[in-house]
Amino acid sequence: MSLILLRITIALYSIGLLHSFLTIITRKKTLFRVALFGICSGFLSHAWSILYTWRETHLPVSNLHEALSFFAFVIVLAFLLSYARYRLESLSVFIFPLVFILTLAANLISSPQQPLPEILKSIWFYIHIPSTFLGYGAFFVTFAASVMYLIQENELKRKRPQAFYYRLPSLEICDELGYRSLSIGFPLLTIGIVAGALWANKAWETYWGWDPKIIWTFITWLIYAVLIHYRLSAGLRGRRAAFMAIVGFFFVLFTFIGTRYLGTAHPYIQR
């Protein structure tokens, strides 16, 4: 059932993705209503799919299939929150390709539902994982806003406006969105890491296992910590801040997917 819902979800997200691109290309705002319909209804069916599995077993983040789907879900949530605040149609063009890929991958990869080991059953499970994921979702918005910033800045510096100049929001808005999402994502990731440590202590009686995933998460956290620090103290903004946020997100992706291949023993890949 949840798999059928996920199929419906990807169909609806593709409508959203397609119409986002059409909106930006033709600059007809009316087309974005269709995109928004696709995105919102896709989000609902996605939520239903996740809740369905949750009711049967537990929060579905215990294998790769579920993790990809959940990651896509929190990104859409982050997008919808950003859209509610800023009404930037162009943001969807930068967000939804990844959402589409993640949801598609989740559709193609089927991994069997694994029961959560007794030892890991704890309230921390429901804090550690959602808040880490939500933090990553927020960082993806930071990433998209930074890419938009760099493109628009390049247009303005080159002084020969082309397609993007007319279609992307102002530098101020890109920078503000990047900063806001960063300042929401960072505390979430921090909470996620702390909750993870407390959980590890409860389950394995150590706060800090030298697992590749943990190390890379920490490096990612450090990058964002430095970025936030410079933003607050030295007024770092614009181009350099955007670059750092983009680099930071590549670390997020590597932490999320790449560390699988370094032989991690991290929860959702316990097999």
Added chain:
Amino acid sequence: MANMNLVLVGVSHKTAPVEVRERLCFPEPKLREALQELKSRYDHEEGMILSTCNRVEVLVNTTNLDDGVRQVKDFLCDFHQLRYDFLKKFLYDFTQMEAIRHIFRVASSLDSMVLGEPQILGQVKNAFNCAQTAGTAGSVLSYVMSKAFFVAKRVRSETGIASSAVSISYTAVELAKKIFNELSGKTVLILGAGKMSELAARHLTSSGVSRVLVWNRTYQRALDLAAVFRGDAIRPEELFKHIEKADIIISSTGASSFILNKADGERLIHLRKNRPVFIIDIAVPRDIDPQINKVSNIFLYDIDDLRNVIDANLKQRQREAQFAEEIVRQEVESFLNSAKAMDVAPTIVSLRNHWESIRQQELAKSKNRLGPLTRDQEAAIDTLTQSLLNKILHGPISELKTLSRNPAAKEHIETIKRILGLKDR
């Protein structure tokens, strides 16, 4: 519409130089007189005149298309006392659907000198209002013009034809908005109290910039200009003390060398804690070292850069104009369809044919029963039935003709056709 015989004759910036256009111009006070003459002298049923600095166009609803074109041309020559041989090579004329297409394009600003400029729609509306007050705008013109306004509105809302700036000042405002998003709460610094910078500053303040600072080599002039904007003047020696307050700098001093170089720019951004600065250098020779644009968060545009942006904006408008032309095409087509539905001539013909064939059948039947008749008697019966038929049909036909003049009566005509058992042919 049975009674739609539209003729449009005119000149525009595309066909005639200003020397010709100005001689054809109808100044506002003379417009009423011209409209009256247009209507009374010829058998035009309706007429309106659009006279702007870029075009003069006369639109009439007449009785005969061929005569109409010639008559309107005569009218233009006579009214302005010009010779036709002189005028003819500048004039264009359109009839019926071509005229409608032209009106739609003009109202949508697709035929304007600056593509998409917004004034033309107001001018067209004004011309139509004048015709209404002069009593020369009837139902056909009203219908056509209301369609034209509708098309113009559609073009404006569905295409980006007027969305980007095409003047130096507005382009500067637009660029500032692409950097700062909102201009409220921003400060503009004017370097050199010249006319150009005053104009640019005026556009910026009307777009929301809240504070104006003026710096000039002679302090008094700075004070004068600052007073105009209720801003503050900066003493000549204190420029670098205040420059960091400015989010936007407009420079047009008469200086012969750069007054800001790259090192100044780096220091400025450092002082501003990386908050961006938009510098507009409209001076020739330039006031600001172009290298300053390389400093992160500084955006420098000189006069040529602004022109480049305008060129790009115009190209955008041209691209959008293609969508607009498509809208005009659709609307002309839909106008054509409704005009076809309004045309009652085929209905009248089939109505007559239908009853005539009934008459003939009945005549043939009666002939057998009446026996041999003289030629006179036969003629008398024929006349009798004929005039009976004419009397019966007179009401419906004249009603149809009246209805066809009213564009809102489309549905009534459909109903009448149905009642009389007539199919569309």
